[in-house]
Amino acid sequence: MKFPPDFLQTLRQPVLGEADLDTRSSFFSRNEIRDFYLLAMKSPEKNDVLQLAAAELPHLHPHRAALLALFCGALVEDGADPHLLFGAALELMAGLLVSLEPFCATQPQEDDDEADPEDVAEWQAAEAALGALSAQERFEVEARQAAAGLLVLPLMTMLMRDVRNHRALLSDDELVARIVAMAVNDSLPIDGLHFLQGAAGLAYEDELVVLLPASGTGMVVKAHAINNNFHAFSLLQKLMRKHAKALGIEPPAREAHANASRDTDCAEYLWLQAHAFRNGELVDPMAWSWGEGSLRENARRQGRLVLVALDTQDKPSRTWNGFNRVLHSEQKSRVSLVRLLMPEEVASYLA
Template identity: 25%
Template sequence: MIFRDRALPKAVDLLERALEGQDEALLNDAFHNLRDAMGESQPQTCAAAGPRLAALLPRTPMGAAAILAVMIGACVEHGADPAACAGPVFDRIEDALTNVAGFPALWDETVGGELPQRDHLALGEALGRIAEVTGGIDEATFAAVSAWMELPLWEMAAVTLLSYEPIRQAVQEEGSLVVLADAAAMGDADLKCLRYLLKMFDAEPLVVVHRPTGTAYRMRMSRIGDNFQLHTLLAHLLVGGGHVPGEAPPAAVVAAMRDAPLADPPPQATGSFNLAAADGSWIWNEGCPADIPVVDGERLLILDPPPYGRAWQATRFYPQIAGDLVLEKVLDRAEADAYLAKAAPARDRPSV
């Protein structure tokens, strides 16, 4: 075990030499050794390697940097200080999200047709198809193509680091990554793990109006990954708390949506409400709490009766993050009526 644990520091040493000498063959050897060594090393050895690898990331060429970022994330999962690793990783992620913006137009103007599936192993193939048309690959083209093909790796590394609350709060406060990720997404489902985590709230106030009973509640939500989780915890507090009629979620479902380890198989949750914005538009369970609009300085959520039966597995979108929803106050009738007056009539199911 001692000899195997020496393999990772030696692989990092080799990577340093490869980057200093700009030796491509040595760089390939270093990555091969890193991959093998990380799978065999003790957690404390991986933890020690994390900051060293992060310090090398700024000098690592495109095409290899995203793989190194994932390795740094693995080191953080094994105990490396996320604060010591985050800066270089997020600098390169911002570069990738900036560079990827030009890829769809580049592909359309050269190869044309459907965009290629993102896969870092197919980077060479994508570059080759463009080069057949253009006669060569310049630096900007390489940056755009590598960013597109490697974006899942960058997302994986980012999610690992953003799972740590101080890191997430610092990135959210700086703000640029939130904007870049939204701009880079090709539809609601694209980069979902990254975008939802960038928008995750910590101790965010929420006013909830239950339209059928005319009651309203002041709550606070923390670290809730998606609206399936929010919906389930709302049902626990309101139905389980005896505030509104319905069937409360079982204790195992509530625990799974808060902080319990993943169960196999996971328990089943059922829908108690239809979530809506104050303007009557639906807020989908597949979305995240940031989808709830702010009305007069507060996030306002309307609960209507469920239009049809819904069920889902009680699993957190981010299993590594414990979430919570707290009921702070049951509002009096006058307050509830004031919030209810801000709500447009319920809408029928939108066409999708």
């Protein structure tokens, strides 16, 4: 499959003024775009379209490139390979954020006498940078701002369907730092960037180790698209109840109102990190796995991330809500049992 000439011609048109900035709706309303979209959707060669787009993306104006990525995102939603275009689209977003970073800052509160001087300086610098632009330069910045907003949707579409894409995102520390820093800014807001920030915080673990010292048992779990530790606790507690007999545990009695909402839960165990134990003994009961933190931030032993579920009455009451949210329809958060641990394995992780 090849791009039709009129489709390519539209993509390669110069972007010089407001009239050249298609919205999502106006882009797909163009005859040449709509006709090729309908053809591609019926074709078994959708992946060929994504491969062509990956080669074309770096040569287009960023705004047109973002629209092409949006076009391909629709094909991914219809079954095309989510991995084929992701690298090129992520590189496009990285370049856009680098170019927009000097103009992005959060406005300090006017009545905040304790505002960080660095925050004030960043705001003033961003405002000055925007103010120094010529009319054409300001248009180009705003075109790139719009492009970044358009690009969020196809990136999320591809990101949430293939864990390889998530790993590629996390491997670029500078890009992740920019996403976090620029997701909330007042001088040049980028639509939807906070979704990428949320996606960057998700955790995927093929072999998460969960230890239950009181029973001397444990399990290896596969964790998929976990928002944070609170989210992990909720899913793990449910899994532990399901396999209670094999784990040799008696699940704690639950109050009548517990889990009345699937987004509300409470701690049945004192959830600790691996370094809470040494030589099989509890040495640091305050080595909590903090609920709000990312699952990836917990300590590892033997190369695996480890959580300790300590069955004890001597624990604070911990409840939470709002942490089981679905960031994207394809997030599909879950934990699943890989295997139970042998007693000697449990002992080695607690050593």
